[in-house]
Amino acid sequence: MRVILLGPPGAGKGTQAKTMSESLGIVHISSGDLLRDNQERNTELGNTARSYMQQGLLVPDDLIIGMIEERIGRADASGGYVLDGFPRTVEQAQALAAALERRGESIDRVVNIRVSEEELVARLGGRWICRACQRPYHELNSPPENEGECDDCDGELYQREDDASEAVSRRIRVFAEQTAPLIDYYSGASGFVDVDGEGTIDEVRESLLRAVS
Ligand code: AP5
Numbered sequence: 059m060r061v062i063l064l065g066p067p068g069a070g071k072g073t074q075a076k077t078m079s080e081s082l083g084i085v086h087i088s089s090g091d092l093l094r095d096n097q098e099r100n101t102e103l104g105n106t107a108r109s110y111m112q113q114g115l116l117v118p119d120d121l122i123i124g125m126i127e128e129r130i131g132r133a134d135a136s137g138g139y140v141l142d143g144f145p146r147t148v149e150q151a152q153a154l155a156a157a158l159e160r161r162g163e164s165i166d167r168v169v170n171i172r173v174s175e176e177e178l179v180a181r182l183g184g185r186w187i188c189r190a191c192q193r194p195y196h197e198l199n200s201p202p203e204n205e206g207e208c209d210d211c212d213g214e215l216y217q218r219e220d221d222a223s224e225a226v227s228r229r230i231r232v233f234a235e236q237t238a239p240l241i242d243y244y245s246g247a248s249g250f251v252d253v254d255g256e257g258t259i260d261e262v263r264e265s266l267l268r269a270v271s
Contacts, residue, residue, distance in 0.1 A: 059082055059084055059138040059166050059167070059270065060084075060138050060139055060141075060158075060163065060164070060165050060166050060167075061078070061082075061084075061138075061139070061140045061141065061165070061166060061167045061168075061169065061270055062141045062144075062145070062165055062167070062168045062169070062244075063075055063078075063140060063141065063142050063169055063171065064168060064169065064170040064171065064237070064240060064241065064244070065170060065171035065172070065173065065255060066173060066175075066178055066229075066230060066233040066234075066237075067178060067182060067226065067229040067230060067233060068173065068177075068178035068179075068181040068182040068185070068226075069171040069172075069173045069178065069255050070171060070173070070181075070255050070259070070262055071088075071142045071143060071171065072088060072090075072091075072142055072192070072194050073194050073200075073259060074171070074259075074262060074263060074266050075088065075140040075142040076193060077263055078140050078263075078266055078267065078270065079139070079140045081267060082138065082140075082270070083137070084137055084138035084139050084140060085134050085135050085137075085138075085139045085140070086139070086140050086142060087126070087129055087130065087135065087139045087140065087141050087142065087144070088142040088143050088192070089122060089125070089126060089141075089142070089143040089144040089146070090111075090142075090143045091142075091192050092125055092126075092129060093107045093111060093117060093125075094111075094192075096125075097111075103121055103125060106121065107121065111219075111220055112219055112220060112225070113220075113225065113228065114220050114224075114225035114226070114227075114228035114229040114232060115228070115232060116146060116147065116232060116236060119147055119149045119150055119153070122144065122146075122150060123149075123150060123153040123154075123157075126141075126144050126150075126154070127153075127157050130157070131161075138166075145240060146236065146237045146240070147236050147237065147240070148239055148240060148243050151240055151243055151244070165249065166249055166270075167249045167250075167251060167269065167270045168244040168247070168249055168250045168251070169251050169252075169253055169266060169269050169270065170241055170244075170245075170250070170251070170252045170253065171253050171255035171262070171266075172252065172253065172254055172255055172256075173255040173256055174256065175230060177256060178226075178230060179223075179226060179230075181196060181199070182221045182226050183221065183223070183226070184196045184197040184198055184199070185217065185218070185221055186202070186206075186215040186216065186217055187215065187216060187217070187218060188208035188210070188211065188213040188214070188215055189213050189214045189215070189216050190208065190211050190212075190213030190214070191208060191210055191211045191213055193208055193209075193210055193211075195208075195215060199258075199259065200259055202215060251269040251270075253265045253266055253269055
């Protein structure tokens with residue numbers, strides 16, 4: 059099973075991709091997490107991506123496409139994956155289609171998660187993330203059992219720099235301009251599903267599992 063999760067910043071892609079990948083027994087591939095890992099390790103890719111990410115802008119397509127092609131080619135992705143945050147432009151979607159064709163593979167489901175702008179701003183403003191395993195929390199909607207500490211791995215929780223309000227506004231605008239056209243790109247294809255992302259985390263999880271089953 060190969061799944062793409064589409065949706066604006068804060069739609070719940072990371073939250074849902076984590077449980078979906080566990081339920082389906084496939085890997086979770088997040089372009090944002092891969093970029094942040096490159097930043098932590100001070101790689102050339104991470105250092106180039108940093109200023110784009112801090113401003114809430116997209117990292118150039120050629121850098122992202124190479125990174126994802128390398129990741130989906132690894133052995134643990136051979137049984138399938140949930141792509142979270144990629145593709146984000148029509149160019150990235152076309153490059154993914156070409157890479158999959160070369161590998162004799164295809165995407166089974168593209169799930170678009172819909173959430174209003176007001177809700178996105180509230181979610182991102184209260185988000186905390188585990189530095190070790192990247193699990194997202196929300197100070198009101200899904201707080202950790204112990205403040206500042208991940209329930210799964212005891213890792214330290216932090217707030218992302220690009221969750222500051224100015225960067226959030228820019229990310230939402232960038233989504234509307236550069237990523238929303240992907241909904242049209244995929245909506246005619248078989249396997250495209252639209253899901254309401256405004257229920258509770260558990261309700262959205264159920265809708266998503268129904269959409270991919
Ligand atoms: P990335 O890390 O991909 O960020 P994003 O797409 O902006 O998405 P987020 O991680 O902010 O949100 P999410 O949908 O995963 O929501 P979450 O589950 O955490 O990208 C960051 C940057 O990297 C980009 O700006 C860009 O610079 C660069 N980049 C990455 N990919 C790229 C690409 N392909 N091309 C170019 N550049 C790229 O949930 C949010 C919060 O809401 C959490 O607190 C959560 O607990 C809470 N929540 C979740 N679901 C619910 C619910 N149902 N009800 C209530 N609260 C909920």
